[in-house]
Amino acid sequence: MARASDEDEKRADAFFHALADSTRRDILRRVLAGEHSVSALARNYDMSFAAVQKHVAVLERAGLVSKRRSGRESLATGEVEALRSVAPMLSELEAVWRGRIGRLDDLLVESATAPDVAGPTTEKE
């Protein structure tokens, strides 16, 4: 279990990349609020159906949305658990800043085994 983080790093890449586009974030908002078919989503944007389809695919690859087939349309839903798994990554970075993780070489292992860095007590000075 030396470097279990190789997978995690790729997952982080996918997460942040998926979120790094305003159209995708907007799609994510909509499917988090409720199920939507791809074509229904596509009607909201000034681009082709295929383009929106690709954006949904990016979100799906990142695990942020899942699709369910219902007849001729596929309904996309936002995966809030996946979304929640992003926050610990940021918390880990904050923990580094806070000095709670001294050894930089260890923190990769830390991030894999300790999803919680404790402390919403984010008061600083």
Added chain:
Amino acid sequence: MARASDEDEKRADAFFHALADSTRRDILRRVLAGEHSVSALARNYDMSFAAVQKHVAVLERAGLVSKRRSGRESLATGEVEALRSVAPMLSELEAVWRGRIGRLDDLLVESATAPDVAGPTTEKE
């Protein structure tokens, strides 16, 4: 359209894009732990100095690191406040899922004015 969030959207793009690369995340960890010169950072990676320089530039454009000139070297520091500003974006999305924001058109304004979504009682079912 062109809500007040046009700026925010671009900033979010920059944030998430900057974080969507494992080398950049690693650089960010190091500069969050303490100041490092660009060349000192570069020695840690199997790529050219210029490549690392570009990565630092991406982080800098996103506001996640700042540089200070000290003699012939420029020292990079992680900006933890900028890092913290990412979390509310995720919270906003979670709030959408929670159903706390009904109108999708309004949430952009919400995200600008309400950084905190409160609610420690996040128990669902």
Added chain:
DNA sequence: CTAACCTACAACCAAATGGTTGTAGGTTGT
């Protein structure tokens, strides 16, 4: 002064992104 060092930036290149159109197959309604 000179050499070594650190940074900045331009030019270039392969690969990935984000968009398009087109084609094909499954589903629904009349």
Added chain:
DNA sequence: ACAACCTACAACCATTTGGTTGTAGGTTAG
């Protein structure tokens, strides 16, 4: 059956990204 609709995917294109090398200028050490 047939038309309309939804989806999936391939092919293609312009732009961006992530890397390289090279060049030039400022800074420190000898």
